[in-house]
Amino acid sequence: MGHQSTNDLLEQLDKLLNVYDFSNTTRTSLLGCVNLIYQSDLEETYSKPMLWIGLYIALASLACILAMVADLLHGLRSRQLWFPCKYFRINAAFLTLISIAMKLPVDLSGSMPGVVDQTAKLGSMAFMCTMMANLLPCLATMNNDELLSNITALCVLVITLVVNVCIQIQTGVLDSLSAIVAIMYVTWLLELLLLHLCSSLAILKSKEIIESKYQKRHDAASEDIQQSSGRLLTVEKLQKHVRNHWIMAASGSPQFITACSPVASASGVICALITGLHALTMLVGIMGMKEKDYQSVYKWSMMVILIVQSIGVVIGAIAPLSRCFATLSFKVSSKIILNHFKVFKVESYWTWKLYDWKHGGIHEFRSRNLEVIIETLKKLILSLCIKFQKGVVVMCKITALAPFLFMICVLYCFRCMKWLLKAVFTSLGKKFEKLERNNDLRPYVLQLDDDIELAERTLVGLIKYVNQFMEKGAKSSPDNLMKLLKKSTRDFQGVQKFDHIDHDVPSKVDYQDCWRLPVVTLTAIAVSLPAIEKEEVDSLLESVREGLVYVTIVEKGLNATDNHVSAQKATETLWREIRLGKKWLGNELQDPALQMNAAGQIVEWLRDRAKNMAFTKETSKNNIGGPNDDPITRSICAYSMYRITETLLLAYHTNNDATVSQKELFDTLSSMIADIIAACLTNLPQVIRMKCHTCAIEEREASVKDAAQLLGETTQIIEILQDHYIPNMDPSDMPYLDKWRSYLSNP
Template sequence: MDLSLLSTYFQLQKVLASCTNIPDGFPEFVWKSISQTEMQNKFSKPMTWIGIYIAAASVFCILPMLADLLHGFKNKTLWFSCKYFTLNAASLTVIAVAMKLPMDLNNSMPNPVDQAAKLGSMAFMCIMMANLLPSLATMDSKELLTNIIALAIFYVAMLLVLLMIHTCSALMILNSKQILESEYKAGHERALKDLELRQPTVEKLKQHVSNHWIMTETGSPQFTTVCSATTSASGVICVLSTLLHIVIMLHTRTHMKDYGSDYKWSVLVILITQFIGVLLGTIAPLSRCFASLSFKVSIKWIWNHFRVFKVESYYTRKLYDWKQSRIPLKLSRRRCKIVIQDLKVLILSLCIGFQKTVVVVCKMIALIPIFFVIGILCCFHCWKWLKVMLGASNSVSVEGSGQPQHNKDLSLYVLQLQDDMELADKTLTCISKSVDCVIKRAEKQQPNNLMKLLEESSGFEEIGKYDVQCIPPLTKENYVDCWSLSIVTLTTIAMSFSNIQKTKVDRLLRSVSEGLTYVKHVEEMLNATDEYVTIQKAARTLWLEVDVYHTWLGNKLPNPANKLNTPKETVQWFSDTAEYIVTENMKGSDDSSLYTSISANSMYRITQTILASHHADIDQVSQEELFVKLSSVISQILAACLTNLPRVIAMKCLTSVIEKREESVQTAAQLLGETMQIINSLQDRELPSLNPDELPFIDKWRECFLHPP
C-alpha cells in the first residue's frame, strides 16, 4: 500500500480515537474506502498509455486524409477522391481505437478538457465519415454491404444522420454504376470509330486516350458520388461540426490544465491531435460541397434537381428491384410464402419511403452551399459588369474564344446519370488539361537507351533468320516462344563475349532492360493465355539473374567456361550446357525446375539456329561482328513487339472493372507519353502482311518472313 495513504489512515485513527459516538464499523468503512482508492489508482495507471494509443490511432487516421488532400492538389482534382483513406477492415479497426473516448462509459470525464476531448472525438468522427463517403463507390456490392453493416453496428447510436446518408449513398451507387457502365461502353464504341488499330498515329492515340480520360473522370463512381446531394449534405454537417468544435476549443482554451479523468495528461494530447484532424479533415468535405458546381448552375437547374419532392430513380431503383424479386426460400406451404412475400414488400416499401425522405432532406441541406456560391458568382459577374461599364476592360468577351469547339467535341464523352445535366466548360477544360499534363510529364521519361538500340536497325527481316521452330525441342513438350524469352536469351549470348568493350555490353543491357518494360505490357495485354504466361514468368526469372547477377542458370558471364575464345566455341558451349541442364531437370517438378528447363530449351534452339545459319562461316566471324549481329536481331525483335504498343494503349483504355478504370486509363496516358517517339519511329517501317490479331505473336512474324504469302 502507498505509504502516504497508510499515514493518512493512522492519523485518521488517532482523530477518531478522541471522538465519541462513532458508529460501529466506521473505521472499517474508512479502511475499505482507502483500499478501493488505492486499487482504483493502480488500475487507472495504464489509462495514460491508452490515451497515447488513442492519439496515435487518430494520427493514423489523419495521415491518409492528408495524403488524399495532397493527391487532390497535385492532380488538380479538388473534389478529392479517396485514394488512401478508404473504408475497410483496417480503417474501421483504427477508427474504433480513435473513438474510445465517446464509447468509454466507465470513466467519468468531469473537467472541461475531458468533456472537450469527448465532444472533439464526436466531431472527429463526423469528419472521418464525411471523408470516407466517396470511398463507398470503389466497392462492389458485397463489400458495400459488409462495411455498411460494420459501420452501423459500431456507430448507430452516435452518428445516426451520417450513417443514414452513407446507407442512402450506397444504394444510389449500386444502380449508378450500371448506368455509367452502359454509357461508358457506348462512348468506347464511339471512340473506336476514329482509331485505326493497325498503325494509328500518335495524335490519334492522344485523342483516344483523352476521350477515355474524360469518360473515366466524369464516369468515376467517386466523382458521381461526390456530386450527389448526399455528399453535399454530409459536407455541410461536417462543417457545422467543425464550427461547433472550434467554439468548444475557444471556450476550453483557458482550462487546458483542468483535466480529471483516468486518462490524465494524455486526454490533452488526444484533444489537440483530433482537433488538428478536424481542421485538416474539413477541407475535403467542404470542397465536395461545391462539387455539384462542376455542372452548370442556374435557377432552372436548381429547380429541376433540388425540388423537394423529386427523387431520381437511381436512388431507389435497387430497392424496387429487391421489392419485385422473389425470396429464394424453399417452403412447401403456400400461406407461408404469401406471408413472407407480403412482409418483404411491406418492409421494402417502408425502406423506399425512408430513402426518399433522406434524399429530400439531403437536397434541402445541399441548397446551402449552392445558394452561397450563386451569391458569390452574382457578385463576381456584377464586378465584371462594373469594370466593363467603367471602361476598365474591353476584352472580356474574347476570353476562351478557342475553347467552345474543343469542349463541344469532348462533351460527347462526358458520362452523366441524368441527360439534362451539363458539365461546365471550365471543368471540362480542366479535366482535358490534366491528361495533357500526365502525357507531358511522361514525355520527359523517354527510354533513350532503347531508342538508340532501335535506331541501329531497320526493317524486321532478321526475325525470320532465327527460326527456332526448325530445331526440335529437347523436351517432349514443345513450348511456345515469346518476345521476352527470345530477347533475354539472345542478350545472354551477346554479353558472354569477353572481348567486347564493357561500355557496349552495359549499353545493351540498359537498352534491353528498358525495352522489356514495354514488352511486358504487350505480353500481359495480348499474350495472356496460360501457356504464354508460364514462358513469360520463366523469361522474367532468367532476366533477373542475367541483368543483376550477370549469370545464366548459375554460370558466370561473360566467358562462362573461361576457355572460350571464338564465337563458335561460346555458342557451342551454351548449346551443350543447355542440353545437359534440360536432361538433369527432367526429374524436377517444381516451378524453379520448370523455368530452368524452359530457359535452357530456348537457349539450345537459338544457339543451334545460329550455328546452322552461319554454317562454316562462323569460324571466321569475330566476337565484335557476332555481337553487332545479335544486337541487330534484338533490336528488330523489340521493334516488332513494340509495333503492338498502340493497340495495348487502346486496350488499356477499356477495363471491365469500373473501380480500376481510372488507374488503367492513367497507365495508358503514361505509356503513351513515354513511347511517343518509339511509335513515331516505327511508323515508317513496313509491317508484314499479317492480320492485326497475328501481330502480337513472334511465331507468326517468323512464319511470315520464312513463308511469305
C-alpha cells in the same frame, strides 16, 4: 499510497483492535475507512496505463488525419476538388483505427470531471462526424458484397457510440451543458449514418446507368481507332482515344457522381454546422487547458487527444465543404437552375433497389397463411422505406439549396468580372475564348442527369490533367532503348533469323516461346564475348532492361496464356542472373578461359553447355543456377540457348564465314535483339487501347492514367516503328512471336 502501506495500515489496525476493546460500530467504521483507502489504491494502480491509452487514442486519430490529408493533397494535385477517397476509406483497417479514436465517447466507466475532459469527449464526437462526411464518396468504390459488409460494420460502430453517449447523458457523466451539445452531435451522427445508407441504395443503380452510357460512348470512340492490317495506329489517334476515355472515366467516376449528389451537399452542410459548434466548445476547452483542468484517469493525455482531434475536425471539414459546391463543376444556365429547384423530384435510381426488393419473391413456407403474412409485412415495410428514402432525398435537396444559391452568386460575379476583363484586355479575351473549343470531347461526358452539363473550365481541367500524365511519361522515355531500336531492320528480319533450324529438336518441357526469352538468350551470348568493351556491353544491358519493361507489359496484357507463362517465368529468373551476376544457368559468361577464343568457339561452348542441360538427365554442379534452381526453368532456358546458338553456327557454316569477329557477332546479336523488341512493341498501341477500356467501373480512372503515362513514355518508340514495314498480319496474331515467325517465313 501504495499496496504495501495499505497492508501496514491493516496490520496496525489489527494490533489496535486486539489491544483495545472497541464497540462493534467503531470496529465496522474503522474497517470501512481502511477498505475505502484500499479501493482507492487499487483504482490508482489500475489507472496508471490510462495515460498511455490516451496517447494511443491520439496516435490512432493522427493516422486517420494523415489519411485525410493525403486525400486532400491528391485531390488538389489532380484538380479533383470533389476530393475522391483514395487513402481514407471504409475498410477493416480504418474502422479499427476509428473505433480506437472513439474510445472517449464509448467509455462508460471513466469519470470526466475536468473541463478538458468534457471538451475532449465532445471533440471526439465532432471528429467522428467529420470523418463520416469524408468517407461518403468511398461507398461508390465498393462492389455489392463489400458495400454490405462495410456499411454494416459502420452502422454497428455508430450505433454503439450513440447508445453509449446516451447512457452517459442519463448517468450524469456529461454535465448539463455538455449533454446538450452531445445530443446535437448524436443527432448529426445518426443523420450522417442515414445519408450513408441512402447513398448505398442509390449507388448500385447509378452504376448501371453510367455503365450503359459508357458502353455506348466506348463503341463510338472505338470506331475511329480500329487497327488495320499492316499499319500502326498513329500517336495522334492514340492521344485522342486516351483523352476520350479519360473524360468518360473521370466524369463517370462513381465517386464523382456521389460527391456531386444532394446527399453529399447535405453532409457538407452538416459538417459546417459541426465545425462551428466545435469551435465554440473549443473556446471553453482552451480556457481549461490554460488552467490544466483535466482530472480524469487519462491525465494530461486528454490535452493531446483534444488538440489532435480538433485539428482533425478542421482538416476533415475541408473535403465535405468543398463537395457542397460540387455543382461548381456544372455550367449554370436557367434550365439547370430550374431543375435544381425541383426539389420534390426524386430520381428513380434512389429507390430502385427498394422497389426491386419489394417486388422480389421470398422463401417459400409450408404454411400459406404464414407466407401471405410475411409477404404483406415485407411490402408494407418496404413501402415505408421507399417513402422515407424519398423524404430523405427531398430534405437533402432542400439543404443543398443554400450552397447552391451561394454558388450561383459567386459564378455570376465571376462571369461579370470575366466580361469586364475581356472588354479591357483583348489578349485575355482570346485566352478565355480558347477554353470553349472542346466540343469534340463533350459527347464523352457521362452524367446521371442529362440536363446537367459539365462546365467548360472543368472539362479543360480534366484534359490538362491527362495531358500532364502524357508529359510526365515523355520525360521518362527510354533513351537507351530508342538507340537500340534504331539498329533494327525495317522488315524485322531478326525475328526470323534468330532461330532458323531446319530440323525440329524436341524439348523435355512443353512450352511456347515468348518475346523475352530469345531477347535474354541473345543478350547472354553478347555478354559472353570478351573482346567487346565493357561500356558497350553495359549499354546493351541497359537498353535491354528498358526494352524488357515494355515487352513485359505487352506479354502480360496480350498473351498471358497458360502455355506462355512457364517461358515468361523462366525468362525472369534467367534475366536477373544475367544482369546482376553475368551468369547463364550458373555458368560464368565472361569466363577467363574463353578470353583468347574466337567468336565461333564461344558460341560452340554455349551450345554444348545448353545441349548437355537440355537433352541429358545428368547435371553437374556447374550446370545448376543456384540452390533455388528449377529444372523446368533450366530446361526451357537451355533449349532456347541450344536452338539459337545452333542457328548462329549453321549460318556461319552456310556462308563459309567461320572467322567472324566478336565485334561483328556482337553487332549481329544487337540487331536481332532490336528486331525482336521492335516487333513486340508494334503491339503497344493495342495495349494502350486495352488499358483505356476496362470492365470494372471502379478501376477505369487508374487504368486510363496508366494508358496515358504509357503513351507518353512510348510516343517516340511508336513514331520510330511507323517507319518500319509492318507485316500484313491479322491484328489478333501480332502479340505472338510464333505467328510472326510463321508469317515472315511464308509471307
